[in-house]
Amino acid sequence: MHVKELFAKAHHEKFAIGAFNVANIETMRAIVEAAAELASPVLIESSPGETKWMGARNVISVARNFSSEYGIPIFVNLDHAETFDECMVGIEAGYDLIHFDGSALSYKENMEITKKVVSEAHAKDLMVEAEIDRMARKSSEVYKEQITIEELKKTFSDPQKVREFVQATNVDTMATLFGNIHGIFPTQPPLDIGLLQKICEVIPDTFLSLHGGSGIPDSQVQQAIKIGGVVKVNINTEMRLAFRQTLEKTLQENTKELAMYKVLPPVIDAVKGVVRKKIKIFGSANKI
């Protein structure tokens, strides 16, 4: 199955596929085991930093090996590449999807580079995701401070601009903002589902990607998926949190073991628990 067919199926049947970030093989194993247990297709993704750490070709090779070992569709997404060169690393390594995030650039410059990325990626039958609105937070972490609705509203996507951008660039997927934000906050204002509906109406044939999937209440994520445009939900912070907290606890309980692979199974289980929970929320179980 091509990833485009999977997205079309998700669009039609109103479920979303989880896009889970990786920076180590243990997290990859956790994602794949959870997805296999639930017979769910899955996206594995790496940001440029994570890609540099893992090696783009290693991410691809391990993902392909796991896919054949577990017999489930696994696609690989380059997450938040911010330059044309970073995109080319993913395109050349064989990523299935390339997310070019030009939201820090001017609208015009973003459009020009997105067009170039689309031309390179489509020549290899890869999908491209674009982004025009700047997230209020770039980093996937746990924040202590609150985020106000006023601050979030400044980042909201303008449906007309989104439509114009899609028409000009021919991207497959748009990462739009309607109250979603990277990271976890003590309290987070609700998603603007009405705005999401408007965005869906102006770009009915374009897939939508929901970033900042960690920390948004489950019912709201499900509502966003049911509207019909959101087929991909990015998750990073909740997995990082589970990894770190469980690793600290396991090391405290086991001060002598030197073979790290013997210490890591509970860490894998904790991350697996997050992925399992998300797959159920997104409705992608039994969709392979």
Ligand SMILES: [Zn+2]
């Ligand atoms: Zn993101």
